[in-house]
Amino acid sequence: MSVAHGLKVGCQTFTWEMLGSGWQGGPDDLLEAIAAGGYAGIEITDTMIGPYADRPDAFAAALERHGLTLVSFAFGSESGFTERDRIAADLEAARRWIGFAARFPGALVSMGSATVMSPGDRGEKFTVAAEVYNRAAALGEEAGVAVAVHPSSHHDTLLFDRADYDQLFAFLDPDLVGWVPDTGHILRGHPDILDTLRAHRDRIRYLHLKDVDASGTWAMLGEGVCDVPAVIDIVAASPRFDGWLVLEEESEEAGRDPAAAVKRNRETMRRFGV
Template sequence: MKVSCHLITWGENLLTGMKEASELGYRGCETFTHLAMNYENDLETFQALLNEHGFQLSALYGGGRFSEPAKKAAIVEENTRVAKFLAANGSDRIVFGPQGPRSEGGTTLDELKAAAEAINEAAKSCHDLGVKACVHPHLGTEIQNENELDAIMEMTDPDYVYFCPDTAHLAKAGMDPLEVIKRYRSRIEYVHLKDISPDQASAEDFPILSGNEAMPIFCELGLGTLPSSLKEVTSYLKDTGYDGWMTVEIDKSTSTPYQSLKTCREFVTNELKLTL
């Protein structure tokens, strides 16, 4: 398995993120799609940045509001555009992220059918470019809960549509990450490793907190509620021969991006027994 680092923690500071993540030893990166696509017409410069920091581009985030039929053509076009950029930079994974807002009561069956149709068409277009589209259930969106995930997986073509489990988003939506990963193991082609902040965070656990700061929903690997789950998931994927990317992701640091991804690195290497 290969370890990647999402540069989301550095926000819009792509160059600083690349520099510091590289210094920490990460050799794969995912970043905000719009930051990467700024180099759409200057591939040489982007590839030089990757080479300078010893990175492979593990994936970019695509997707869209799949459940609205009127948006299907635009979704296919935009995801195809991102897939072309990925392929040109030696990457073969695109994350299909659904969008919000989430409807009260969840996504209806008709909406899920429309979403599956859009996902199938966009995924086939990406597949033609050598890029695998991986559906990523996400809190606050049209594909969040287990029934919505199951419906999408059932109604999409396994030859073109793959799965990107995110440990924290699955758990926060009430699912057992390991159970879901076992169910869809044959379609897993990308993974986000993420931890959930505890309900009550103390300065002892997170020294950077002054006592009146709100914890982000997600936190550094190993400091939240999912250490055991992360170990189980990693062990299962390793035992079943998964050899793709395991992407460390923390949306917002409780200290500095560098320190947060250092903490994640130590958990990945010491507890998950993965090599950067």
């Protein structure tokens, strides 16, 4: 691997969020664990921001105390971004979080995967999702905040295999709506990850790195089938890539001890030269 210069490593807070009620901490605990793990940045979600949701200045001060940068603010919706009667509410949420992210120079807003939440025509759901993403990204442009889509392979996702990615991206404004590829989710839906990354490389804003085994079960980074060096080489060549590699761990090890798991992943990246 020819490691690109300027790569930065951040941590996604879903590693703790996936514990559900088993996680009793707050955002300050996340910042402490992520900083202690050796990370430079954080991607936090609307469900984990807690008391800082309406206090971006206070969150900025907390980040500074821990030596962290806000890479991105990620949010989802109970609509799955596919329900036409929820478009206005989804755009209002986008406006809110774009306003939050605008406090942090260079921070993006990441919108979750379009998901099937009710019966109906699949093509119409793609149409609605594209409208929401495009209009949210236009709001972001007005505020000086880049907006990107984060497809996932979770239950009822509309964005599972390569054909799904191609269909949605054909509807998205390439100048406005970015892409946050997630190596684990891509591998679960279409194992030829390098082809997928190359096909839509110019949309990439930053990267989610995680791993799966050959059966698609989550694995610790570097212990599955993801060719991390090859992925980084492709992503680093994107003209819009901002240099952030965001590690997100969903394996059983993370369920037992999230802080230890993300620290171990950071050590794994050092072995890759990052």
